[in-house]
Amino acid sequence: MRGPTLPARIFFRVIRGIKSTFGVDSYLKNEDRRILEQVIFPYFLNENDFQNVLFVGCHWYTKGYNKWFEEKKKNYWTIEIHPSRKRYGAKQHIIDGMQNICCHFSPSSLDLIMCNGVFGWGLDARSDVEQAFRESFVCLRDGGVLVVGWDDIDERRPFPFDRCRSLQKFQPFVFPPLARSRYVTDTPYAHTYDFFVKRGTPTVGG
Numbered sequence: 403m404r405g406p407t408l409p410a411r412i413f414f415r416v417i418r419g420i421k422s423t424f425g426v427d428s429y430l431k432n433e434d435r436r437i438l439e440q441v442i443f444p445y446f447l448n449e450n451d452f453q454n455v456l457f458v459g460c461h462w463y464t465k466g467y468n469k470w471f472e473e474k475k476k477n478y479w480t481i482e483i484h485p486s487r488k489r490y491g492a493k494q495h496i497i498d499g500m501q502n503i504c505c506h507f508s509p510s511s512l513d514l515i516m517c518n519g520v521f522g523w524g525l526d527a528r529s530d531v532e533q534a535f536r537e538s539f540v541c542l543r544d545g546g547v548l549v550v551g552w553d554d555i556d557e558r559r560p561f562p563f564d565r566c567r568s569l570q571k572f573q574p575f576v577f578p579p580l581a582r583s584r585y586v587t588d589t590p591y592a593h594t595y596d597f598f599v600k601r602g603t604p605t606v607g608g
């Protein structure tokens with residue numbers, strides 16, 4: 403699938419720059435964004451149980467999300483591996499890979515981790531992917547949720563997603579607005595949202 407031509411990319415970048423000068427954020431318009439922005443975000447924004455939030459991977463089209471979460475008084479953090487993308491990050495931004503989140507967050511301190519479009523878009527090496535989800539499990543509280551959005555096409559699937567061992571520690575989370583724990587969007591790249599919940603091991607006699 404061919405993307406926009408170079409002149410078109412430059413044109414849109416200039417437009418975004420002008421909009422940004424006037425404090426107007428830009429967004430991507432497609433079906434997987436509609437689900438993310440109009441179905442997934444509103445649920446978590448309105449649920450008081452999800453206060454401590456980490457969003458992984460920042461780009462020009464995610465900058466506007468910062469305001470949505472910050473204005474709702476969430477303790478909202480972003481993490482992005484490329485230092486230059488700090489400009490798209492939240493007020494509380496970390497420059498690092500998701501595989502190192504245990505260096506930045508205490509165990510059981512997060513309510514929600516959203517990792518959209520990162521698996522297969524830089525988070526590719528098997529060991530990094532396993533570590534990223536293993537550390538997510540550690541940093542989430544009992545009942546905390548991990549959302550992973552990924553493209554189910556060969557070019558963007560470093561290895562079969564369902565074979566990711568560290569995700570097996572989680573249980574599927576039936577996301578109430580969609581009434582399922584996996585939702586495949588109607589996109590040419592089959593962008594898929596998977597919802598996981600951390601359920602601690604019950605203590606003996608508990």
Ligand SMILES: C[S@@+](CC[C@H](N)C(=O)[O-])C[C@H]1O[C@@H](n2cnc3c(N)ncnc32)[C@H](O)[C@@H]1O
Nearest residue numbers: 458459460482483499500518519520523524525
């Ligand atoms: C396709 S963009 C997705 C941006 C955003 N998360 C979204 O909802 O679309 C992928 C971003 O993830 C970043 N990224 C790749 N590997 C990463 C990692 N291991 N940890 C954190 N960010 C990473 C890339 O630098 C890039 O900015």
